[in-house]
Amino acid sequence: MIERVDEIAAALGRGPEPSEEGRDRAARVAWSCLIEPGDRIAGALVRARGAAEAWEIAAREPRPAELGALAGVDPSEARAALERWRPRRSGGAIDDAVRRARRNDVTVVTPHDALWPTALDDLGDHAPLCLWARGDVSRLGIPSPSVAVVGARAATSYGEHVAAELAAGLAHVGIAVVSGAAYGIDGAAHRASLAAGGTTFAFLAGGCDRSYPSGHADLLDRIAAAGVVVSEVPCGAAPTKWRFLQRNRLIAAVSGATVVVEAGLRSGSLNTAGHAAALGRPIGAVPGPVTSAASAGTHRLLREFDAVCVTNVAEVRELVGDGSDAPRLAPDGASSDRTRVLDALSERADRSVDRIAAQSGMSVPDVEAVLGGLLLEGRVEPTGEGWRRRLA
Amino acid sequence: MIERVDEIAAALGRGPEPSEEGRDRAARVAWSCLIEPGDRIAGALVRARGAAEAWEIAAREPRPAELGALAGVDPSEARAALERWRPRRSGGAIDDAVRRARRNDVTVVTPHDALWPTALDDLGDHAPLCLWARGDVSRLGIPSPSVAVVGARAATSYGEHVAAELAAGLAHVGIAVVSGAAYGIDGAAHRASLAAGGTTFAFLAGGCDRSYPSGHADLLDRIAAAGVVVSEVPCGAAPTKWRFLQRNRLIAAVSGATVVVEAGLRSGSLNTAGHAAALGRPIGAVPGPVTSAASAGTHRLLREFDAVCVTNVAEVRELVGDGSDAPRLAPDGASSDRTRVLDALSERADRSVDRIAAQSGMSVPDVEAVLGGLLLEGRVEPTGEGWRRRLA
Numbered sequence: 208m209i210e211r212v213d214e215i216a217a218a219l220g221r222g223p224e225p226s227e228e229g230r231d232r233a234a235r236v237a238w239s240c241l242i243e244p245g246d247r248i249a250g251a252l253v254r255a256r257g258a259a260e261a262w263e264i265a266a267r268e269p270r271p272a273e274l275g276a277l278a279g280v281d282p283s284e285a286r287a288a289l290e291r292w293r294p295r296r297s298g299g300a301i302d303d304a305v306r307r308a309r310r311n312d313v314t315v316v317t318p319h320d321a322l323w324p325t326a327l328d329d330l331g332d333h334a335p336l337c338l339w340a341r342g343d344v345s346r347l348g349i350p351s352p353s354v355a356v357v358g359a360r361a362a363t364s365y366g367e368h369v370a371a372e373l374a375a376g377l378a379h380v381g382i383a384v385v386s387g388a389a390y391g392i393d394g395a396a397h398r399a400s401l402a403a404g405g406t407t408f409a410f411l412a413g414g415c416d417r418s419y420p421s422g423h424a425d426l427l428d429r430i431a432a433a434g435v436v437v438s439e440v441p442c443g444a445a446p447t448k449w450r451f452l453q454r455n456r457l458i459a460a461v462s463g464a465t466v467v468v469e470a471g472l473r474s475g476s477l478n479t480a481g482h483a484a485a486l487g488r489p490i491g492a493v494p495g496p497v498t499s500a501a502s503a504g505t506h507r508l509l510r511e512f513d514a515v516c517v518t519n520v521a522e523v524r525e526l527v528g529d530g531s532d533a534p535r536l537a538p539d540g541a542s543s544d545r546t547r548v549l550d551a552l553s554e555r556a557d558r559s560v561d562r563i564a565a566q567s568g569m570s571v572p573d574v575e576a577v578l579g580g581l582l583l584e585g586r587v588e589p590t591g592e593g594w595r596r597r598l599a
Numbered sequence: 600m601i602e603r604v605d606e607i608a609a610a611l612g613r614g615p616e617p618s619e620e621g622r623d624r625a626a627r628v629a630w631s632c633l634i635e636p637g638d639r640i641a642g643a644l645v646r647a648r649g650a651a652e653a654w655e656i657a658a659r660e661p662r663p664a665e666l667g668a669l670a671g672v673d674p675s676e677a678r679a680a681l682e683r684w685r686p687r688r689s690g691g692a693i694d695d696a697v698r699r700a701r702r703n704d705v706t707v708v709t710p711h712d713a714l715w716p717t718a719l720d721d722l723g724d725h726a727p728l729c730l731w732a733r734g735d736v737s738r739l740g741i742p743s744p745s746v747a748v749v750g751a752r753a754a755t756s757y758g759e760h761v762a763a764e765l766a767a768g769l770a771h772v773g774i775a776v777v778s779g780a781a782y783g784i785d786g787a788a789h790r791a792s793l794a795a796g797g798t799t800f801a802f803l804a805g806g807c808d809r810s811y812p813s814g815h816a817d818l819l820d821r822i823a824a825a826g827v828v829v830s831e832v833p834c835g836a837a838p839t840k841w842r843f844l845q846r847n848r849l850i851a852a853v854s855g856a857t858v859v860v861e862a863g864l865r866s867g868s869l870n871t872a873g874h875a876a877a878l879g880r881p882i883g884a885v886p887g888p889v890t891s892a893a894s895a896g897t898h899r900l901l902r903e904f905d906a907v908c909v910t911n912v913a914e915v916r917e918l919v920g921d922g923s924d925a926p927r928l929a930p931d932g933a934s935s936d937r938t939r940v941l942d943a944l945s946e947r948a949d950r951s952v953d954r955i956a957a958q959s960g961m962s963v964p965d966v967e968a969v970l971g972g973l974l975l976e977g978r979v980e981p982t983g984e985g986w987r988r989r990l991a
Contacts, residue, residue, distance in 0.1 A: 243939070243960030290962030294953055369889055447942035449935065449959075494886030494898055497761055497910035506886055509901060509908035516901035516908070518889035543841065547635070550839040561686055567841075568635035570682025 210237070210301065211266070212259045218305055219315075227259075228319050234258035235317050235337040240300040240441050241265075241292055242336075244453035248288035250332035252278035258336060265292060304414070304441030311416035313341045313442055322348030324461050329486055335439035335457065341415045342431035346383070346406050352527040353383035353408070355462035355483070357476040358392025358469045363501045366392055366469030369493055371399035373466065376520030378405025382529065385410065385462045387454065388423055388430070392468045392476070397430055407434040408461070412454040413446030414438055452478055459483035463527035466491035466517055470504025477504050484512055489526040491517035544569060548577045549586065549596060557592035602693065603658070604629070604651045610697055611707075619651075620711050626650035627709050627729040632692040632833050633657075633684055634728075636845035640680035642724035644670035650728060657684060696806070696833030703808035705733045705834055714740030716853050721878055727831035727849065733807045734823035738775070738798050744919040745775035745800070747854035747875070749868040750784025750861045755893045758784055758861030761885055763791035765858065768912030770797025774921065777802065777854045779846065780815055780822070784860045784868070789822055799826040800853070804846040805838030806830055844870055851875035855919035858883035858909055862896025869896050876904055881918040883909035936961060940969045941978065941988060949984035 216225035216233035225233065235258045242249045252261040255278055264277060271286035278285060308315065316323055316338045324347050327334050340347065356374050358366060374384045374396040384400040386393040388409040400407040409430045411419060415438040418424035427436055439457060440450055455475060459465050459482035467490070470476045480490045492514035495502030508514035517523050551566035552558055558566075564574045578594060581587040588597050608617035608625035617625065627650045634641045644653040647670055656669060663678035670677060700707065708715055708730045716739050719726050732739065748766050750758060766776045766788040776792040778785040780801040792799040801822045803811060807830040810816035819828055831849060832842055847867060851857050851874035859882070862868045872882045884906035887894030900906035909915050943958035944950055950958075956966045970986060973979040980989050 246960070287962055287965065290964065291956070291960055294957035294963065295960065365888060365890070447939070449939045449942055452935070452938070493889060494894070494901070494908070496757060496888055497885060498757070502886070503910070506908050506910050509886070510914070516886070516898050518895070518898050522902070543844070546844070547839070547841045550841055564683070565686035568638070568683055568687065570679055571686065572682065573679065 212237070212262055215301055218302060230259040231257060231319060232315065232317050232337070234262040236305065236315055236441070237262055237301050238336045239339075239439060240304050241295050244335065244439050244450055245333045245456065246288070246291075247332045248274075248278055248280055248284055249292075249336070250334060251280050253336055254332060255279055265289075268293075300441070304443055307414070307416050307442035308339060311341060311442060313339050313416055314344050316340050316344055316347060320348075322346075324348065326462075327457065327460050330456065330460050333456065334460075338437050338439055339415050339442060340435050340437045342435040343433070344435055347408070347435055347437070349383065349406070351381055351383070352463035352529055353385050353461065354523060354527060355385040355458045355465040355479065356392070356396035356468060357386050357458065357465065357479050358396075358467055359471050359474045359476060359501055359504070360389050360391040360393075361471060361501060362391035362395070362469050363495075363499060365495060365499070366493075366501055367395040370395040370468040373468070373493075373517075373520055373523055374399035374405070374407075375403040377523065378403035378407075380520070380524065380529070381405075382524070382527070383408060383434070385458055387411070387458060387479075388419075388427060388436070390420060390422065394423060394426060396468075397426060401429055401433055404433075409434070409436045410454050410458050410461070411436060411438040411446065412440075412450040414440055414442040414444040416442040417444075417446070419446045451475060455479040456482040459488060460486055462488065464489040464491060464523070466493065466523055466526070467505050467508055467514070468493045469495060469499075469501040470508075471500055472503045472507065474504045477508065480508055480512060480514065490514040491523055491526050493517055544573060544577050545581065548574055548581065552587060552594060552596040554596045554598055557590045557595055559593040563594065602629070604654055607693060610694060622651040623649060623711060624707065624709050624729070626654040628697065628707055628833070629654055629693055630728045631731075631831060632696050633687050635683075636727065636831050636842055637725045637848065638680070638683075639724045640666075640670055640672055640676055641684075641728070642726060643672050645728055646724060647671055657681075660685075692833070696835055699806070699808050699834035700731060703733060703834060705731050705808055706736050708732050708736060708739060712740075714738075716740065718854075719849065719852050722848065722852050725848065726852075730829050730831055731807050731834060732827050732829045734827040735825070736827055739800070739827055739829070741775065741798070743773055743775070744855035744921055745777050745853065746915060746919060747777040747850045747857040747871065748784070748788035748860060749778055749850065749857065749871050750788075750859055751863050751866045751868060751893055751896070752781050752783040752785075753863060753893060754783035754787070754861050755887075755891060757887060757891070758885075758893055759787040762787040762860040765860070765885075765909075765912055765915055766791035766797070766799075767795040769915065770795035770799075772912075772916065772921070773797075774916070774919070775800060775826070777850055779803070779850060779867075779871075780811075780819060780828070782812060782814065786815060786818060788860075789818060793821055793825055801826070801828045802846050802850050802853070803828060803830040803838065804832075804842040806832055806834040806836040808834040809836075809838070811838045843867060847871040848874040851880060852878055854880065856881040856883055856915070858885065858915055858918070859897050859900055859906070860885045861887060861891075861893040862900070863892055864895045864899065866896045869900065872900055872904060872906065882906040883915055883918050885909055936965060936969050937973065940966055940973065944979060944986060944988040946988045946990055949982045949987055951985040955986065 221229035275282035275285035465483035613621035667677035857875035
């Protein structure tokens with residue numbers, strides 16, 4: 208399977224003498240068929256030498272010390288990488304993936320493309336080398352913020368309701384909703400974004416030609432029609448547990464913030480939140496009843512991960528710096544004299560200033576000053592015998 | 600009304616020649632009849648000169664400059680204090696309060712008493728000068744932590760359920776529950792503490808001979824039978840809005856932590872939480888559905904006051920440093936190789952090490968090492984043809 212980049216580029220339809228960019232694209236496709244998501248040594252080698260040269264280096268099976276020097280990593284790490292790449296050298300994985308991609312209208316997107324989501328570069332050596340995408344890939348590059356709305360498969364109707372409210376609200380203000388196309392919260396978020404005419408991105412753990420979960424095949428087709436279905440593993444790849452965990456890092460990285468709507472204590476969405484925290488992206492957690500196991504994970508995020516409690520779209524927008532701040536609580540001491548004077552007044556009986564002063568424990572001049580302010584506000588009225596509180 | 604301390608002491612039954620302590624106690628009673636709760640100038644004067652001398656000073660109506668110098672406050676503040684004390688000089692308020700207290704078995708507790716809750720001293724010049732208490736006042740001085748469980752009058756059945764669960768759980772581990780005897784959350788907390796045989800303290804805004812709210816007269820009697828009903832205002836005093844706000848500072852100060860169970864955005868329990876924050880006491884907030892207005896205030900505490908999300912008794916105990924820490928989330932990366940190998944195995948078909956390595960994207964030696972560990976754990980079994988995952 209370790210083929211020359213030119214051959215791969217030819218297979219990708221880039222002609223017999225591909226451009227520099229075509230060769231890089233071909234090499235990234237090849238790499239994504241060789242490695243598991245998040246392979247740090249591959250990432251480091253590609254960053255150091257470029258994808259095409261990195262591929263030719265790997266193809267000639269260098270000694271660990273040489274690979275280590277070229278990639279800027281420790282020789283023992285380089286040795287481990289060479290050993291884990293070796294078992295995948297046989298077989299026509301690249302050809303197979305490319306054929307499947309062509310059959311399913313799946314496009315390969317690389318950092319050379321203007322529509323590459325540059326937020327992924329924050330992953331450094333763990334960044335994906337390319338994305339396999341199905342749908343309106345031009346939307347991937349939109350510069351406006353996107354928000355991950357994720358959560359448990361075992362969601363409650365409360366959780367699905369809140370996910371839908373948030374996703375619809377985000378769609379209305381032009382914020383793309385990122386999620387993982389799972390049952391439960393993810394599906395509710397995608398669906399509500401679509402229904403509100405928004406853009407939504409589904410990141411899959413397996414190849415994006417495979418509809419997973421199968422019950423969401425129609426939903427994934429609808430997402431591809433109005434947004435994008437994305438994966439970093441090649442077409443045909445199975446959605447393994449490892450790839451789910453790594454897929455979560457893409458959701459966290461591509462989004463300006465990650466909001467977990469419902470999560471059990473072992474929900475994978477806590478892993479997404481962990482990636483967001485590692486990347487310094489804000490985490491929002493939607494609270495729920497403490498009696499609901501489906502909210503135990505979001506409460507743990509509030510307790511232990513410094514997540515922000517979010518209860519509506521405005522608060523989610525704040526996470527990504529979109530929209531104005533919500534009004535703050537008024538400081539309670541500011542109007543204390545006012546409160547004391549109003550306490551001492553009646554709506555039915557006249558009260559003299561002396562009596563108000565005695566009852567409120569304030570001085571006569573202070574009472575008079577406060578009464579003046581309340582008069583301007585229409586809260587009190589002077590009577591022949593003193594003062595009265597006006598009916599609200 | 601400004602009488603000599605000896606006369607007041609005599610009225611309090613301390614005899615014609617009261618002790619130093621008896622004169623102090625008498626002066627504190629007198630002061631609590633003159634001022635509104637939280638009067639900083641009175642507090643500063645008492646702290647500087649002692650209650651009895653402070654009272655004699657106030658009685659001779661000093662010039663503002665003299666009072667300012669004696670209390671260590673600004674002359675303009677001293678002038679304002681003298682003016683707000685003046686309207687209350689007439690009338691037999693002290694006699695009346697003392698008579699009412701005697702009639703209702705209400706005891707005066709001062710910092711001279713061993714059972715004075717010293718946590719109140721953290722309020723500095725805003726500390727109450729004495730407490731009027733009905734019930735088993737010996738419990739006031741117990742050194743174990745107490746927790747305020749407060750919340751909205753307009754509580755939901757969810758909120759009352761959670762308040763009761765928390766209060767009962769605290770009672771079971773010997774933690775006193777402090778609250779404000781209001782309808783809703785407060786009442787549920789007091790009742791559950793009583794039912795679990797715990798100690799509970801009700802802090803009232805009015806005199807503790809007045810049952811407020813009247814619908815809780817029976818509950819207040821039961822609290823007095825097993826715990827204590829407390830107020831800083833004298834018997835007979837009305838529960839004004841100002842006194843509610845000031846009462847809240849006592850609840851916050853006397854408690855090791857304040858837990859708000861449910862609160863609308865304008866609930867008085869947010870004021871209690873604000874006092875707790877000002878005193879550096881931890882605030883716990885119980886989350887609830889974002890669709891419930893009765894939880895909007897607790898969610899705001901989580902967002903804006905850095906409150907700790909609490910969902911059970913163990914988490915409330917953590918707030919006051921009682922009990923062990925809850926287990927932390929396991930770091931997700933630790934078992935990644937294990938996950939990848941388990942992904943590559945089947946329960947029904949044998950898989951060779953080479954195949955596992957290819958499928959997991961790991962080296963053969965790494966796969967062998969992980970398989971060894973999984974074998975010890977009983978998660979995998981070797982077969983003639985390779986390895987199988989064991990049925991869980």
